[in-house]
Amino acid sequence: MLVASLHITSWVGKPLKRELEYVFRAPVRVENDTALVGLREAVRGAGQGYPIGLINSAFYLANGKRGDV
Numbered sequence: 758m759l760v761a762s763l764h765i766t767s768w769v770g771k772p773l774k775r776e777l778e779y780v781f782r783a784p785v786r787v788e789n790d791t792a793l794v795g796l797r798e799a800v801r802g803a804g805q806g807y808p809i810g811l812i813n814s815a816f817y818l819a820n821g822k823r824g825d826v
Contacts, residue, residue, distance in 0.1 A: 759773045773787055
């Protein structure tokens with residue numbers, strides 16, 4: 758469910774994940790922009806080859822709670 762958006766207000770309250778899965782006919786994971794920037798850098802950017810942020814070679818996304826890195 759999209760909780761808030763300054764730019765696409767008509768999507769607020771809609772089940773974004775479900776609608777994207779329907780359109781793309783594939784599993785979808787919805788994340789915040791900061792988590793995805795970190796993932797992109799680790800996989801395709803300046804973080805390639807550095808194990809920081811990885812646990813057993815897997816990148817873990819945060820859940821927005823205290824202690825997230």
